[in-house]
Structure formats: structure tokens, C-alpha cells
Amino acid sequence: MELKQMGTNDSTRRLSAHLLELKLHLMHLKRLGLYGLKKGGLSGVRSSLGECHRCELAQTRRNIVFGNGNPRARVVLVGEAPGAEEDRTGIAFVGAAGKLLTRMLAAIGLDRDDVYICNVLKCRPPNNRDPLPEEVAVCSPFLKAQLETIHPDLVLTLGAYAARTLLGREGALSRLRGRRLQYSGMKLIATYHPSYLLRNPGAKAEAWKDLKLVAGELDRRKMT
Numbered sequence: 001m002e003l004k005q006m007g008t009n010d011s012t013r014r015l016s017a018h019l020l021e022l023k024l025h026l027m028h029l030k031r032l033g034l035y036g037l038k039k040g041g042l043s044g045v046r047s048s049l050g051e052c053h054r055c056e057l058a059q060t061r062r063n064i065v066f067g068n069g070n071p072r073a074r075v076v077l078v079g080e081a082p083g084a085e086e087d088r089t090g091i092a093f094v095g096a097a098g099k100l101l102t103r104m105l106a107a108i109g110l111d112r113d114d115v116y117i118c119n120v121l122k123c124r125p126p127n128n129r130d131p132l133p134e135e136v137a138v139c140s141p142f143l144k145a146q147l148e149t150i151h152p153d154l155v156l157t158l159g160a161y162a163a164r165t166l167l168g169r170e171g172a173l174s175r176l177r178g179r180r181l182q183y184s185g186m187k188l189i190a191t192y193h194p195s196y197l198l199r200n201p202g203a204k205a206e207a208w209k210d211l212k213l214v215a216g217e218l219d220r221r222k223m224t
């Protein structure tokens with residue numbers, strides 16, 4: 001009887017802790033203006049972001065790079081942060097890495113207009129330095145809101161930052177890539193960042209395996 005009572009108390013405590021966590025998360029989303037956004041679609045997420053000054057990157061960016069492509073895409077690609085060309089144009093993946101990305105997509109029969117492309121950070125870090133944890137913390141809720149809004153079949157992350165941010169895990173990309181993972185009810189496949197592939201062409205064979213996984217997943221979904 002006592003043991004049973006202890007079990008119940010434990011479950012109640014765990015449930016209260018989860019509810020508190022959920023409440024804090026909703027309060028956080030409300031503060032960011034991201035709570036209850038689904039109705040507003042991607043433009044709702046964009047207007048919540050506004051002329052963002054939530055972190056230091058606002059001082060040095062030229063343009064916010066929100067994301068572009070098909071708002072009803074079955075595949076969303078997530079990179080790290082805009083580079084110089086993206087900062088200049090406001091469009092994701094238009095520089096050298098973007099050109100390679102376009103070729104990678106074409107290799108599995110996808111056009112850029114078929115997919116939606118965005119980044120963990122919406123503003124360029126000076127000299128393309130790595131994103132700082134506080135930048136990822138304030139910016140990633142907008143990425144997550146984009147994904148919840150589009151709700152694609154599959155998210156393809158490019159590079160370690162995107163994979164770690166969405167999976168909530170640290171660790172080397174080599175441990176995350178090459179298999180089907182899950183993010184919030186969507187399939188997630190992690191692969192190398194195209195900038196890394198430009199510097200390390202030897203890794204292209206592995207990236208090709210990841211792309212074939214993506215193609216297989218899309219085919220499988222078509223048939224079910």
C-alpha cells in the first residue's frame with residue numbers, strides 16, 4: 001500500500017515538473033511572440049521576428065535572411081547562418097555553398113523551388129564565425145516555428161549546428177549523419193554542410209549516401 005502510494009506521489013511529482021516545464025516554454029514562446037502562430041503561417045513567423053534586435057548580430061548584418069522556397073515543401077533544408085552573399089541579398093544559400101547545394105538537390109531530382117531553405121541563425125555572424133550559444137538560443141525558436149508551420153515530411157540538416165540545434169544533442173556530425181532520425185514528428189536526416197564539402201571533396205561520397213537516404217524516404221512516402 002505504502003509502495004503504491006510512493007509510486008503515485010512520484011508520478012504526480014514528475015507530471016507537475018513536466019507541466020511546469022511546458023508552462024515555462026509557452027511563456028518563453030509568448031515573450032518571443034511565437035505562441036499560437038500556426039494560423040498566421042510563415043508570414044506570421046516572419047512578422048514576429050520583425051526587425052530583430054534580439055542579439056548583437058543586428059549591429060553588423062545588412063539583411064535578415066529568413067528563408068525562402070516552397071512554403072508547402074515536403075523537404076526543408078536547414079543550414080547554419082547566412083554568409084556574405086546571403087547577407088547582401090537576403091536570400092539563403094546563394095553563394096558558392098548554395099551553388100553546390102543546388103547541384104546536390106538536382107542529383108536527387110529536386111529543384112530549389114520544390115524545397116524550403118533556411119538557417120539556424122537569420123543574420124550573418126561577422127567574418128562567418130561560428131554561431132554563439134546565446135545567438136542560437138534566441139534565434140532557433142523562429143527556425144522551429146518555421147518547421148512547425150511547414151511541417152514537411154523530411155528535414156535535411158546541413159552541418160553540425162543545424163543537426164545539434166534540432167536534435168538537442170552535442171557530438172560530432174559523423175555520429176548523427178547517415179541514418180533516419182526524428183524531429184517533432186518529422187523525419188530528419190543530417191548531412192555535411194556544402195561549405196565543408198567544398199573544402200573536403202573527399203566527404204562527397206558520404207554526402208551522396210545521405211542524399212540517397214533522402215531520395216529513398218521521399219519515394220517511400222509517395223508510395224504510402
Ligand code: URA
Nearest residue numbers: 079080081083092093
Ligand atoms: N551557409 C549557410 O549555412 N547558410 C547560408 O544561407 C549560406 C551559407
